[in-house]
Amino acid sequence: MREMMIDENKKKKEMNEKILTDLCECCLTLGFDFSFEFLSICVPCLLKAALKKEENEETQMEVEMALFALSSIGYCKVPKEMYLSELKEIIQYHQEHLNLTQLAYQSAWQFLIRRILCDRNLEDVIVNELHFGREAARELKELTRNVDWKRGKEEEKEKETKEVIMTRRWIDIVDNFLTWCALWKEGFVMLICSVVQVFRAAKVNNEEISSRCIYLFRSAAFNWNMKVEDLLKGGAVDAVLEEMKQSTLDDEVTFKCLEFFDFISMRLKGKEEEKMEEEKRKSMKKKVFEKLEEEGYEDAIASFHETFQLLNKECYDDFPLDISDYFLNI
Structure with a gap:
């Protein structure tokens, strides 16, 4: 199929436009090939559609x-x-006329956000021209209102609602954005707030999505362009503390919670930002650790801080299997 499409393109033979679109959709969705030659056929064809x-x-x-x-x-x-030109037109037209389905709009953003990794110049377009933070926050808030989070777990396994699937996809793409984007705006606090709302709505009946929210907060804390103050304002610190109280907390989620606070701790030691005023840094540090102290976790976090320095943070297997039991019983 791939060879036929490339061969026809080279020979400049006409192919039925609908058939070519269908072939491109099939090949890309199944992950057949992402070579430059193949993408140079599929991307323009699909954008035209x-x-x-x-x-x-x-x-x-x-x-x-x-x-x-x-x-x-x-x-x-x-x-x-x-x-880029076509995708900007698609996104901006939807923002004005609301002509796309939820899945179509999220898919356009997912394609664009994934391009940041190879082209950092896209960040200004994504943040300042297309307003990703505002749009993602709005979509997540709308989904949170519409998801029936009280559906039984067995029922949910048998048939996930469209809204649950879309929420998961948005959480994943926001996670990618917070991991890679170096251009941060104060308005993105609302994006963190919207993820906190998803976390609180899902934590009782959808552990997978609530855990993905925790992973996202960890990604945000690891991004040194993200301000600790914004994590506080957005409610991420409170959300992670709430997750740590769960009696069913598993080891991988424990690991992400501890990393979240470890990253914040390192950044508040005074080397996070040279531009941060000393008094502001001290005030921020005090707010974070007061929250930990209120919940009784400050000693626990401190006890693991040195351990983190000895372990390979990229290798979850380095943690003992009973770490969550130990942590919860401190």
């Missing part, structure tokens, strides 16, 4: 499938000349 603006259900589904296929492209390099 995604640019359709007719307001009918059939067109909406065609656009959704095209953008969903594009979101399947991994973290490989795609020249921005191949997609």
Whole structure:
């Protein structure tokens, strides 16, 4: 299939546009090939399909499938000349006219955010032109209101709601954004707030999503462009403390919680930012540790701080299997 498409393109033979679009969607969704030669055929083809603006259900589904296929492209390099102008038009048109489905809109963002890894110049477009923080926060708040979080666990396993799936996808892409983006704005506190809302809504009946929120907070704390003050304002510190109280806390989540506080602790030692005023740094440190002290965790965090220096933080297997039991019983 791949060879046929490339061969036809080289020979400049005409191929039915709908058939070519279907082939591109199939190949990308199944992860057949992400080579430059192949992407140079598929990306323009799918963006052309995604640019359709007719307001009918059939067109909406065609656009959704095209953008969903594009979101399947991994973290490989795609020249921005191949997609950026069209993708900006798609996102900005939706922001004005709300013509995309939830999945289509999220897929457009997922494709774009994944490109940051190979092209840091995209950050200004994503943050300042397309307003990712505002848009992601709005989408998450809307999903949190619409998800039936009280559905039974067995029922949820049998049939996940569309809203639950979309919430998971948004949490993952926001996690990627907070991991890689070096351009931080104070307004992103609302993005952290929206994830905290998802965490609190999901923590009783959807452990997977609540755990993903904890991983996201850990990613934010590890991003040295993210201010500790914003994690406090957004409620991330409180959310991680709430998670640590859970009687069913597993070892991997414990590890992420401890890393979260370890990263914050290191940054508040005075070397986080040269621009941070000493008094402000001390005030921030006091606020964080007062929260820990209120919950009785300050000694526990301190006792693990030196351990972190000896272990390979990238290797979760270095932690003993009973670490969460030990932590919860301190």
